[in-house]
Amino acid sequence: MNNPQDNRNRYRRIWDWFWRPTTQFSVGFTLISGFLIGILFWGGFHWTIEASNTEDFCVSCHSMETNLGEYRQTVHYYNHSGVRAVCSDCHVPKEWQHKIKAKAIAVKDVFYELIGSIDTTEKYEARRIDMAKIVWKKMRANDSRECRNCHAFEYMDFTIQEPRASSEHQRGIDEGLTCIDCHQGVAHKLPSNWLEEYEKLKNPVSASNFGSLWMMALANKPAHESDVVGSLEK
């Protein structure tokens, strides 16, 4: 049986050895070996980050099966050109600082998977709106950054878009909207109360009047400023 005193002495010896000046190695040897080990570690770290960006990795958790099934029915999975957007294309930023931040935050997903927060259909549906709101909020804050990795107004040819799409995209530019303001649920199903919840997220003050504005939109009536003001006054 190990004596605690022996263990302490062992750790002390390792600590002293770690900080002992090198006498066997030249400065050049130490620098070159440190450089090579640095490359190996950095390469390994980057490889691991990229490995965690693959679709196989994302859907390896049981609770992601629902997500996967829904995504496979969308244009981002199956389309005429064969170009796909996998999970990480929409959920992981490309820029280093945002990517590392997203990866650190994603540790919570592992925790929730382990405690089974969404491991049944009932639990998943109960939390669907909360999960959606987290993504909507994030995308509104960063101007739908991940959408814009592939889609950009600057490179859209409005003349070959459907009339409704081109007019809505023009409206998006004019009103400073961001992609997620109109394109919710492009990869996953929307919860039943999504519209109300999204409007609360977008404009908490006037959320109670949103019903009348939405009816205007359904009636294909442009919601001009006067209409909006009128609706709010009612």
Add this chain to the structure above:
Amino acid sequence: MLEILGTFAGNALSLPGILGLGFGMMTRQLYLAGVIGGLVGILESLIFSGFHLAEIGTLELTLSVLVGIVAGMIGCMIRRKGATV
């Protein structure tokens, strides 16, 4: 909370953490190491915002400076402990 932890981790693995530690190892003056680390934090915020001051978030800037200062000081302590010069 997650936002803060994520930003903290992002900075630790980015310029303030790595360069701050490296610069900190170049001096035995603890305060100087902290100042250099903090400057690296400011520099990182500027670089990643494309030098647009309006795009720098208060939280991001604060945390990157904080991480830079801590990393610089740790680097300085490594220098003090592990070098004779």
